Amino acid sequence: MSSDNEIGFESSKLGTKEYWDSFYKLEHNNFKDNKEDIGECWFDASNAENNMCDYIFNELSNIIIKEDVKICDLGTGNGHLLFQLFEDGLKGNLIGVDYSETSVEFAKDIALENNYNVKFFKSDILNSKDSFLIENVNSFDIILDKGTFDAISLNGEKLHDDKLGVQIYPDAVATLLKKDSILLITSCNFTETELTNHLTKNGQLKVFGKVDYPVLEFAGHKGSTICTVAFQKL
């Protein structure tokens, strides 16, 4: 752990590329030994992946009905969320990006092994010079994020224009989305209100909907351990 960043989180190793490179290298090696072992599924205990898939099939059906629908999972890790959508029957272009080369290699291998029609690319979504970002302006109908904005919030490093990753992220997402299209994001670091404040600040995204999770009550305070919110590009 090092110093606090401006949004109140302590920087952590989970906010570094080195951490994810070695994490996915290990998971990839495990997979090479055992093809059933596809690694960690983040927020599994909260059923986040199923909830995101259900939201897409139920609430975004008018978008996914298009055969050429383009969906991008930011910080895809092992790509599991996209594989689930593929298995659930979603047709269209399913694309996962991650800044960790080892994640991309791992996800590609799982796709190959299982004949999943999902593409993966290396991309640092916070780097405005990144070729994936440049080539995919106003391109996606749905963008997914499960735990990536959380990981980004744990890096207190100032990037370009003296901005933190959390401040760059909303612009990057808005750049990739078509007008009226949707970001569906799951977080355990931010409450729904905090997430909304961060993501609507640039005036390019507005709240579209959310997934309801069980509300826990402790010492007079109510809340969920996780939230999934949909934002629409204005």
Ligand SMILES: C[S@@+](CC[C@H](N)C(=O)[O-])C[C@H]1O[C@@H](n2cnc3c(N)ncnc32)[C@H](O)[C@@H]1O
């Ligand atoms: C908590 S993991 C979640 C992985 C995956 N979404 C899941 O649900 O299993 C965070 C992911 O974000 C990726 N990541 C963090 N910063 C990134 C950035 N600037 N650009 C692209 N990917 C990033 C990490 O490499 C890691 O795969």
